[in-house]
Amino acid sequence: MKFIDLQARLNARNSQGLLRERKLLTSAQSVEITVNNQTLINFSSNDYLGLANQPQLADVFAQSVASFGFGSSASHMICGHQQPHKALEEELASFLQRDSALLFSSGYMANLAILTSLPEKGDVIIADKLNHASLIDGARLSQADCLRYAHCDMHALDQRLAKSSQNKFVVTDSVFSMDGDIAPLKEIVRLCEKYNAVLIVDDAHGFGVLGETGAGCSEHFCLSEKQVPVLMGTLGKAIGGYGAFVAGEKNLVNYLIQTARSYIYTTAMPAAVAQANLENLKEIKNNPQLLKDLLDNIAYFRGLCSQYNIKLTNSNTPIQPLIIGDNDKTLAASEQLLQAGILVGAIRPPSVAKNSARLRMTLSAAHSKKHIEFLVTQLTKLEIHANT
Ligand SMILES: *Cc1c(COP(=O)(O)O)cnc(C)c1O
Secondary structure, rough: OOOOHHHHHHHHHOOOOOOOOOOOEEEOOEEEEEOOEEEEEEEOOOOOOOOOOOHHHHHHHHHHHHHHHOOOOHHOOOOOOOOHHHHHHHHHHHHHHEEEEEEEEOOOHHHHHHHOOOOOOOEEEEEEOOHHHHHHHHHHOOEEEEEEOOOOHHHHHHHHHHHHHOOOEEEEOOOOOOOEOOHHHHHHHHHHHHHOEEEEEOOOOOOOOOOOOOHHHHHHHHOOOOOOOEEEOOOOOOOOOOOEEEEEEEHHHHHHHHHOOOHHOOOOOOHHHHHHHHHHHHHHHHHHHHHHHHHHHHHOOOHHHHHOOOOOOOOOEEEEEEEEEEHHHHHHHHHHHHOOOOOOOOEOOOOOOOEEEEEEOOOOOOOOOHHHHHHHHHHHHOOOHHHH
């Protein structure tokens, strides 16, 4: 392509073990999927509650398309805002015990919206170093200054907050997407109160997973709307659907509607997608066994790993990384698992820091004990254990 040598750039990535490839699924999403005619047990999905392909959805979706059409035909501001969107926003707000919620087409867009609308020029964003890429990109697009603090380091956060006389926004993931650890939100809330900072929390991996009923990090830590005034979550993970939300006081929603470019200048999600998300949200409420099964599976997996001396990080969420370090070794390990019929993500830089490449295993309520036992058996056969 003219003066850009794309082949050379691709080759360079390949030689560093950084080339990424898409796998083509010829089956539905499930804990067992088909890739290249091979059945794989899937330990790489964010479908934590097994809702992405739950049986009611086909009918719910079809009926909604029949009533509202498929395409939403415009942005929410023009004529794309339909009844199922409103119903889903109301159900989300009630589940989260927030005043109101605003739907976005994706979590990436929701985070751009938050960080480009709320912090203004002269303000400062103070962000955890391991925040999700969408929060990093939002901060880059924002007019505000941006500082980062060492991962979950409350002393570092305190120092950053103490130094600044600007309006301050603290931004963090609730559950970190590549490590599975949970931010110390109680402590972060206390610091935000101490320094009069606004807290923005990305609950992408906490929503549907944390808390007694799955309402997420604010339920888990008993945090009110006042304490977490800007709460964001996605519908593409535990909800098993697509889209995202920002929840908080009515004026937060009103203001984002007026100012957030990634809300205003994009087509609304199809109404049927909103309806299917709503169906799954209700399923989480009506079927608490799903969350119990997920927690059971996490405990079972960790118990087996400890029995076989497989050194996991100390995550208690569905995200269970096994850090290997070297890119090529990580790729080889995931390839070995693939040969055995297991799909696990090989996560490498820039998704994670250099020399911290890892197998990122994710657990679902839909995994059977047999699936988990098989995974652990295969993990014990990996060559990496000797030198990690
Ligand atoms: C997945 C993810 C997002 C992006 O959400 P999408 O709906 O997939 O765009 C944002 N933040 C975190 C922490 C995530 O893991």
